Amino acid sequence: MRRWNGWGDESDHFELSDDARDFLRARIGDGRPPHDATIDEALRGVADSRVHAAARFDTDPRLRLLHARGQSFPDWVAMKSGRFGPVADAVARPASHEEAADALAEAQKLGAIVIPYGGGTSVVGHLNxxxxxxxVVNISFERMNRLLAFxxxxxxxxxxxxxxxxxxxxQLRGHGALLGHFPQSYEFSTIGGWVVTRSSGQQSLRYGRIENLFASGRLxxxxxxxxxxxAPASSAGQDLRxxxxxxxxxxxxxxxVTARVRRLPASEDFHAVFFPSWEAGVEAARAITQAEVPLSMLRLSNEIETETQLRLAGHTELIKWLQRYLGMRGIAQGQCMMVIGASGSLGATRRMRREALAIAKLFHGVHVGKAIGKSWAKNRFRGPLLRNALWDAGYAADTVETAVNWPQATATMxxxxxxxxxxxxADNERMHAFTHLSHVYRQGCSVYSTFVFRSTGDPDGDMERWRRLKARVSTAIVEHGGTISHQHGVGVDHAPYLIHEKGELGLDLMRAMARELDPQQMMNPGKLFV
Ligand SMILES: Cc1cc2nc3c(=O)[nH]c(=O)nc-3n(C[C@H](O)[C@H](O)[C@H](O)COP(=O)(O)OP(=O)(O)OC[C@H]3O[C@@H](n4cnc5c(N)ncnc54)[C@H](O)[C@@H]3O)c2cc1C
Structure with a gap:
């Protein structure tokens, strides 16, 4: 069963090893384990529903609670403290387009606000x-989970x-096909959610972002x-997608959602390369991308992320071997790890890898084989489970991400x-911050930073810290010309910064479109723009 107040399935754990705990203690101090509310305590805060249960709507308090929050930092604090804030009055779970139309019509009759709910993995307050x-009603798509046509x-x-x-x-595997969209939230996020948040998967270098995969849909x-x-392509006016x-x-x-899929690749592998410095790694990443080596992914961790990943992964023996080997090859302090992935026919995969490694070598990159890449691929959806373990140990974590042109990558990071x-x-506390580039384009790259800090032990204290953090890092992003979001979307947390990239007129255009299709302003108000 999915955790009601954290990430992942309840049976799935990511243990913090003693070494990982020592590492964090040395970096930011001892954690302060929190006192989390039980679901019964949280349920006591759920107000009575203002709507009568109707054909399409269920007013069960537990169901309403389970649809009330996503995975943003404020969502976590709300879930962990049991202080959920307002929850919807009812939830509809249609099983088809027609049932969804009925639910929307019923919501319209009630004069209700509708919050569509996909997988509930939003990290920017989309579901508040x-x-x-x-x-307020949630229309949740969990029953609309099938392949309808191929x-x-x-x-x-x-x-x-x-x-x-x-x-x-x-479902695609049965047809010998794959979509290839692998956001880190892949296990729970949905295809509808991906489209409306402009999501990006880890292998977007080969498969494209969701906008490249989204062929058509019913709205x-x-x-x-x-x-x-x-149509496969069209010059008939603006593209409504x-x-x-x-x-x-x-x-x-x-x-x-109708998506463009591909045949399953015959072969896929992931390799790790270490660079003597971040700057060398960034130049190698740019060169590989601009040489148009058709890799499926390329991810470069900075010095601190490289060290953190190796320490938290807990493979002590492998890491000792690795450090000895890298030391012999002249790579010691400041090392940065790059993981590259290649998918396709056996021959094409080998060719891509050879080309990428040859370029990496020009920037003093040292190829360390498959083991680390393989382990990255195996655990790539398990990383977020670490957030549960950190929380239990008294540490809070959050992330931000942006995309910038290549010349701004290092300064932005x-x-x-x-x-x-x-x-x-000001609090006499330390922040453990680390970064990677994971989505690379000929023009530039995404920059994704993670922050770990000690919890204050108090939900209000944690929120106050987070608000300052969010404001400072978002300001740093816009000052460096970055987008306020490369992949997580806007929601409420990023809405104040949208003006920097859309301008007043651009925002007016977005508002006008919503007014035209939603004259009663019933659809998810307050998100994206106000
Ligand atoms: C651990 C973790 C890792 C993540 N990694 C990535 C990543 O690698 N790449 C990435 O792009 N994102 C990532 N995200 C962010 C998140 O998964 C994406 O934003 C995702 O696209 C949200 O999809 P969802 O189905 O969960 O939507 P929800 O969170 O349920 O909803 C998001 C928004 O979409 C709306 N919505 C959802 N479905 C529909 C629909 N059918 N019709 C109309 N509106 C709808 C909701 O109203 C809401 O505004 C991550 C999140 C977490 C928690």
Whole structure:
């Protein structure tokens, strides 16, 4: 069963080894283990529903609670403390496009606000329930989780919008196909959620971001249904798929998604390369990308992330061997790890790897073989479980991400980390901040930073710290010309910064589109823009 107040399945744990605990203690001090609320305590805070249970809506308090939050830092503090804040008055769980249309019509009759719910993995407050006089309902897509159509010749697959990653790939495998969209939240996030948040998977270098995979879909707006996209390409005016991508539930319910799929690759492998410095690694990443080596992924960790990953992974013997080997090859302090992935036919995979490694060598990259890459691939969806273990040990964690042009990559990374560290100086506390580049483009790359700090032991104290952190790092991002989000979307947490990239007129255009399709402003108000 999925954890109600954390990440992952309840049976799935990521233990912090003694070495990992020592490492954190040395970096930021002893953690302060929290006192978490039980679900019964949390349920006591759920207000009575303001709507009567109706054909499509269930008012069960537990169900409402389980749909009330995502995975952002404020969501975690709310779930862990049991102080959820407002929850929706009812939840509908349609099993088809038609049932979703009925639920939307019923919500309209109730004069309710609708918050669409995919997998609940939002990390920016997309699912927050607003306070106000209007009732609020969740329309959740968890029952719309099937492959509905498969067009072998066109390589198109249509899914119910609530289909999560593993179910997508399992159903496609039977047709010898794959989608190849692997966000780290893959186990729980859904294809509908991916489209409306403009998600990016770990192997987007080969498979593309969700905007490249989204061929067409069905959108139920309060003003009626829209079919979007279909032809392989079109010059017939503006592409309405672009309006749906990133719409964050503001335009309506995306009920079905037709995605461009591929044949399953015959071979796939991941290799690790170590660089003597971050700067060498970034230049190698840029050179490999601009040489258009068709890798499936490339991820470069900075010095601190490299050390943190190796220490928290707990493979003591492998790491000793690695350090001896790297030492002999002249790589010691400041080492940065790059993981590259290649997928395709056996021959193509080998060729890509050879080409990438040859370029890496020009920047003094040392190839250390498959073991680390293999372990990264095996554990790539397990990383977020660490957040549970950190929390239990008294440490809080959060992340930010952006994308910038290549010349800004290093300065942005350093500025984000410096801003995060400065936040805690006033409290006489230390921040453990580390970064990687994981999505690379010819023009630039994403920059993804993680922060670990000691919990204050008090939900209000943690939130106060987080607000300062979020404000400082978001400001550092916009000052460096970065987007406020490369992959997580806007929600409420990033909304104040959207103006920097869209401008007033651009925001007006977005608001106008929502007004046109949703005149009663019932669809997820307060998210993306106000
Ligand atoms: C541990 C972790 C790792 C993550 N890693 C990545 C990553 O690698 N890449 C990445 O891109 N993101 C990542 N995310 C962020 C998150 O998974 C994505 O934003 C994801 O796309 C959200 O999908 P979801 O189905 O969970 O949507 P939800 O969280 O349920 O909803 C997100 C927003 O979409 C709306 N929505 C959802 N479904 C529909 C629908 N069918 N119609 C209309 N509106 C809808 C909701 O109203 C809400 O506004 C991560 C999150 C976590 C917690």
């Amino acid at each position: 329930v607003p306070v106000g006089d209007r009732p 067009d072998e010749k066109s390589q198109l697959a249509t899914f119910g919008a609530g289909t999560p990653g593993p179910q997508i790939e399992a 139920l707006t309060p003003r009626g249904a829209l079919r979007i996209g279909s 672009e309006a749906v991508l990133g719409s964050e539930g503001r335009l309506g319910l995306l009920t079905e 350093r500025a984000i980390e410096a801003a995060a560290r400065e936040v805690l100086y």
